[in-house]
Amino acid sequence: MDMKKYRSTMKRILGCISRYQWGVAASLACAFVTVILTLYVPILTGRAIDCIAGAGAVDFPRMWKILKQIGIITAITAASQWLMSHINHWVTYRVVKDIRTQAFNKLEILPLKYIDSHSHGDMINRIIADIDQFSDGLLMGFTQLFTGVLTILGTLVFMFSMNPAITIVVVLVTPVSLFAAGFIARRTYRMFKMQSQTRGELTSLVEEMLGNQKVVKAFRHEADAQEQFENINEELRIWSLKATFFSSITNPATRFVNSLVYASVGIAGAIASINGLLSVGQLASFLSYANQYTKPFNEISGVVTELQNALASAARVFELIDAKPQVPEDPDAAVLNNARGEVSLEHVYFSYNPEVPLIEDMNLKVLPGQRIAIVGPTGCGKSTVINLLMRFYDVTCGSIQVDGTDVRHMTRQSLRTNYGMVLQETWLKSGTIRENIAYGNPEASEEEIILAAKEAHAHGFIRRMPQGYDTVISEDGGNLSQGQKQLLCIARVMLCLPPMLILDEATSSIDTRTEIKIQKAFSKMMEGRTSFIVAHRLSTIREADVILVMRDGHIIEQGTHESLIFQNGFYAQLYNSQFAV
CATH class of the missing domain: 1.20.1560.10 (ABC transporter type 1, transmembrane domain)
Structure with a gap:
């Protein structure tokens, strides 16, 4: 064993124990009493043996007195051992x-x-x-x-x-x-x-x-x-x-x-x-x-x-x-309340592996209330942009600002409170459907939860569940279909309705008929809110104010659906490939 590590670990353990030093002291005191009394018994036993060692010279009165002492000491020792074990x-x-x-x-x-x-x-x-x-x-x-x-x-x-x-x-x-x-x-x-x-x-x-x-x-x-x-x-x-x-x-x-x-x-x-x-x-x-x-x-x-x-x-x-924690927040970090939704990326560089560049010199200006769609082939950096916006990862170089403040100079909690997020990969916890919908707003009333479920078109299947909103679902919603799990995640965001939204393939597991209804609900939800939409099905983002086309970590095209189709560039190729016969 590495002696340096051994000593370090032992020192840490002793440091943890030191908070309860009075308990350790009490245990040591009980141990001391137990040992001393236990060790005194053999002396009494030897004296008792000496009382009967001589032929015809047994000293019964002295022997009984010694036996009583042994009995009392044994009782005290037992009590001390019990107390020591409890401590x-x-x-x-x-x-x-x-x-x-x-x-x-x-x-x-x-x-x-x-x-x-x-x-x-x-x-x-x-x-x-x-x-x-x-x-x-x-x-x-x-x-x-x-x-x-x-x-x-x-x-x-x-x-x-x-x-x-x-x-x-x-x-x-x-x-x-x-x-x-x-x-x-x-x-x-x-x-x-x-x-x-x-x-x-x-x-x-x-x-x-x-x-x-x-x-x-x-x-x-x-x-x-x-x-x-x-x-x-x-x-x-x-x-x-x-x-x-x-x-x-x-x-x-x-x-x-x-x-x-x-x-x-x-x-x-x-x-x-x-x-x-x-x-x-x-x-x-x-x-x-x-x-x-x-x-x-x-x-x-x-x-x-x-x-x-x-x-x-x-x-x-x-x-x-001892693992290195995330970068601590500034002591005077700003608290973002009711964000207007103005987001800008200035000369952003980022990569998961320093040896493998991903996003390089990305620049973007998003006005309050705009709907920004992000498209591109797998691995181009779409989800990475979302990770950076939510500050799950910090940029390597450059800055991301919300309402003119660098996100690194505001609290993570307030930043994420102002985002609503629906991912392609759903996450539900073991508990009731009501608890899962109210995960981001535990104080929500029954009426608010039901309204959110209705707007997400989840109320119908919830009502058909054995106990309705009180139905207990297993870990990660294992007893629900993928589409139903995603509807609950959408309802969760509907309940909070923050000023900025991130929809990462939010309707990927929903049938076409329900998707049309969800898109209408999304349109209503996104009114006046800055929204970032990641989608592979390009038909779902035609109404976006700005479409960003990414490739190898760079924005290679941006504009409305009509302008990008007219350019007949990479976006047009992606769009037409989805409808090619």
Whole structure:
């Protein structure tokens, strides 16, 4: 393991725990009470044995008194252990809650570039499985590490007070156990990290295959998907087996050392007892201490192994939390309220990959209320322009202004509030139809929701649903047709009616008859609103005020439908190709 990364991760974890330092202190206090009382019991047990060691000389009154003390101490120890366990769970789950909240909050401010370039399944695995793994390791560390270390130190103190010579024998054998645990720990981190990483790849594949099951079956990709799954699953098996094998060596190795310690104490104690240096009861106490002294090494070695897994998982989560966020907003960023809809692009340059140019020196002036249609072949940059307008991505060079203000100098939330967006790819959340329509305006009244649905021509099919607007739809609207899902997305925008609209192939999944009605609704909705329309079916944009024809990231033609047809250029070729027999 990279020691620098190890220390950094450990420091981050301690920083997260420090918020609950009073809980840690209380846990340590309970652990201290538990260990001290537990270690005091063997002394009482030895004294009780000494009470019955002589033939015909059993001291029953003293023995019963000692047994009562043992009973009281045992009860207090049990209560202390219960309280310590409760506090440990309390601290652990709050630390985990904080980290998971940080990770999810980071998703909210990560740039789309990061989301688009990383596996969604892997990010899900980091927030769910990796944090759960970290939780298990942290809880085990709290529960066993504290008491284990205190037990070792306390046992040494009690043994040293009874017989320093035998205690030195125990101490001399101890480094063997520490060497074994350290040797294994150094080799398990990488394996647990690879196990966690491969598990993320498997989660990503499963999530991708489930989300696109119809496509998988339609293109007969089942066998390839199965083979891909088996390859990753086999890789996960190998790393899991290696991690488990090395970590499982810990227990027998430490048990071997423990047996050496116990045997050493037994032999040295027997010799001391024969020579009159120890009583039989003290020898019994020493053997009990030897057993208690070695037991924490088993637990700590198991904790160390689990902590390696937890650290590997925590490091992956912290990588997500530390990912570079989107460009922060200016402290004095303007808030765009009720935009007039004047949009301008001045010498805009942008590319997803610096080595592959896309949009170069784009200039555009859009007046309030204009309808701007963007057409062109696949990959020409139409959707990229939409991403830049919404500030999902920032321009590499140049500027985009709304009402004379650079969008980089206004808050993202206010900018996006002034846009209504309907995409070709629909998105619906698991919930009722009413909740999905009111997603952008949760305070909308029932009448407003129904009116929006009627204007989007969705009211008819909603009314035929089993519970109408209260019908629960599955994630991404899996129990609706593609056309119905798109109508709900259109109704969502109809409900908000912001001053600027973006329609990216908004009617691509709707039948021709419904499309005519939707186009009329759109015409009404776009009155007085600046609108950007991306379309492949050129018949849907004939009424646009300006049509931008894009090719390879450049605007090569612009004008009205009639003027572009008259030019007989690239637009005319595109338009005529859709009606060629």
